[in-house]
Amino acid sequence: MSLADVKPREGTQGPSRRSFLKWSAVAGTATALAASPAVFSGKPGVGEANRAFAVEGVEDAETFWSACTVNCGSRCPLKLQVKEGQIIRVLPEDTGDNEIGTQQIRACVRGRSIRHRIYNPDRLKTPLKRKEGTKRGDGEWEEISWEQALDEIADKMKELLSEYGNESIYLNYGTGTLGGTVARSWPPAQTPFARLMNLLGGYLNHYSDYSTAQITSAYPFHYGGWVATNSLDDAKNSKLQVMFGNNPLETRMSGGGELFVTQKTRKDHDVRTIVIDPRYSDTAIGLADEWIALRPGTDAALIAGITHVLISENLHDQAFLDKYTIGFDEDHMPEGAPKNASYRSYIEGKGEDGIEKTPEWASEITGVPASVIRRLAREMGTMKPVAISQGWGPQRHANGENQARAVFTLAAILGQIGIPGGGTGGREASYGLPMVYPFNSTENPVKTSISVYSWTDAVERGAEMTATRDGVRGKDKLDVPIKMIWQYAGNALTNQHGDINRTAELLRDDSKCELIVVSDIQMTVSARYADYVLPDLSTAEQEDVIQEGSSGDMGYTILASKAIEPLFDCKSIYWVCSELARRFGVEDQFTEGRTQEEWCEHTIESSRKEIPELPSYDQLKQMGIWKKKGESVIPLADFREDPVANALETPSGKIEIYSSQLADMAKTWEFPEGMAGDKLTALPEHVDTWEGAVEARTNKDYPLQCIGHHYKGRTHSSYGNVDWLRDDAHPQIAWINTLDAMKRGIKNDDVVIIRNDRGRIRIKARVTSRIAPGVVSVPQGAWYNPDKSGLDVGGSVNTLTSWHPSPLAKGNAQHTILVQVEKA
């Protein structure tokens, strides 16, 4: 098998001549898109959004099934209407109805504007090399051939491999195409480049992710492993559902997300719903009967206050706690635990701190009135079944591990785990198809890994990093720093990581990390810091099986066809990695003799062995999407049924509210001096942290807590350069409470500066009572854009966030920071 055989079929190599010509005439100007297919009937100046519906000439357009593969937690098919080689209109899928389990998977505002992402003026056109004599970030590029780019990258890789070994090569986090199979960017171990590196001896891995670092690390100690909560359609069996920082209406959009499932369930079954969130989110508006505004990072304190009421009024489920958990009270402690170390002792003030966790105590910390805490506790204790769930906002904090465990603990105290209408306190499960993905399943021979958030440390001081201080796994310490970063479909090299100014400074020094390769479809912030930029194909330009479609009790798969020819000189990631493999003499092992289309076919046919009713590859090509109504998911139902036969993988086999493992680790793990909250605790107790809610009240320079909610206008930074979304539908704007704004003379829509010691951003202010006093929120994912003075006029919250990791996960505490806001 030679490489010629694995290249895409003849005629698919270059851009179609016609689209290239139309394109090159306007590329680089902001009006590229509006000027491109001259088929819109709207006149200039007419709202662009209207034009999408007023398209001429669609009668003889050809329709292709494609998909939106970004990381929003949903997964949407798109029908692309193509004429003369160009996408002229994007339609949602329409094969279902309006019932849960068979619903239409109508794409959200982002997917519907995908044309503006595919045909964006920022679209990369040809391989780029950083100009000799310039620094990363200077933005000076030389256009080079694929031959030169891949030769030079392979040569440098060979040099680094022989000098520093495989652990010097790092695959950075990237979720831009996590919906793909061949073009899959996450998890790193399932990506084409990992497949290549595994043939070359492996690479330095990372554990956990930017989404769930803290909760993921907390899970093994509490539940013995990852446990989701009941699928959200199951709330039909609940009397009450309580969501801690869960926001399905914004973070699980579309008919393929939980937006539809939660709303429909709420409407049909009238389940009372409470949302606990510093922001009056769309979920609080559209779903909830009540919004409880608390200060960020204080859920564990709120839950302690609630538990105080539950215990005092005997509303806790003692029988459940006795049978299924350890650590709740002194009679159910693991061997060797000290006296008064139980959760009950902590609540009653008999623990080490001697403080009784009354609703008044909790109110001081959380900002939630004590009377509300009492009423909440009574409601939860009496309205059963009660479904307790959390989003991942509460855990993306400096005390996020304990925040997550506290919500799990509340579910146990109420005895609601493993039953219909109840929940485990985790985030929702959904029914998924047991698809099989042979392309993504190879093994990394290297077993060393670092936390997802500590790669900047590993560039800066890799060989100093240890297991007990920095969370290195698989080894006591790292031997070498990171010398090469491969960044495929990700913007975490800068924009999505913390403290962008500091990260950019680190990357500018190419004596540290010697080779940075970015594969993207846009000239992103991260691409600016690369040595080589490789222009990739969008999903519309290639065929792929789309993974992970599910919501509620429905699972589905999508076969995305190639709708248009590759634009410009863009090449598929499969071709790129195959070509690199050839330069290392492993192309046959890499491709196993298959083209990308043949891998898609192999995926479907392999999956049909698990799912006999799954249509064939050829049928799916016509159908685009196949859905299956499954069942509601009730995690830990088997454990509830028989906790001995179905014991958990914790040391006790039970739910561990007190973890002896964490108690032991607390004795050996080392933390830097002077950072409040850097500690491990055996109980899910509230911890005051650096730049947390309590410090905010005494910090004169930076008195406001700042979070960065996930935003409707973007999926992280993806779609961030789409004019319709950025300029019209969802502009970047910071939320600030009316009281805080008044104190600062800030009016709605004023331009403000938000700053701390790490950086400054310029952004418009939304003055609103939809956010708790003392809190601001800057929607995360905006594109960092520093002016000459270093002021980020793009308004990226990561200009303000910190590298400092959370204690157990070494994870991204990106919702924990303090800032000051002033009128610009």
Ligand SMILES: Nc1nc2c(c(=O)[nH]1)N[C@H]1C(S)=C(S)[C@@H](COP(=O)(O)OP(=O)(O)OC[C@H]3O[C@@H](n4cnc5c(=O)[nH]c(N)nc54)[C@H](O)[C@@H]3O)O[C@H]1N2
């Ligand atoms: N402050 C703060 N920061 C955060 C978060 C937060 O809450 N607050 N959230 C974190 C979370 S949960 C996550 S998951 C991360 C997400 O961080 P990332 O995974 O970096 O997500 P994106 O910013 O969407 O970057 C995806 C990139 O993929 C590119 N891309 C899209 N399609 C293609 C394609 O077909 N091919 C190629 N090659 N590239 C493509 C896009 O252009 C974009 O540059 O951000 C984290 N950062």
Ligand SMILES: Nc1nc2c(c(=O)[nH]1)N[C@H]1C(S)=C(S)[C@@H](COP(=O)(O)OP(=O)(O)OC[C@H]3O[C@@H](n4cnc5c(=O)[nH]c(N)nc54)[C@H](O)[C@@H]3O)O[C@H]1N2
């Ligand atoms: N539209 C859109 N959807 C997305 C994404 C996107 O970028 N845009 N990103 C996707 C990805 S990769 C992920 S990981 C998920 C992320 O999903 P989440 O992590 O759940 O999203 P966040 O917006 O960070 O947080 C959810 C809510 O928690 C609140 N919150 C913040 N801190 C606290 C706290 O301490 N306590 C409580 N109770 N609430 C708090 C926020 O105000 C927010 O409303 O979303 C996915 N969906």
Ligand code: SF4
């Ligand atoms: S961003 Fe998410 S919800 Fe929106 S179209 Fe894409 S996959 Fe669907």
Ligand SMILES: [Mo]
């Ligand atoms: Mo995420």
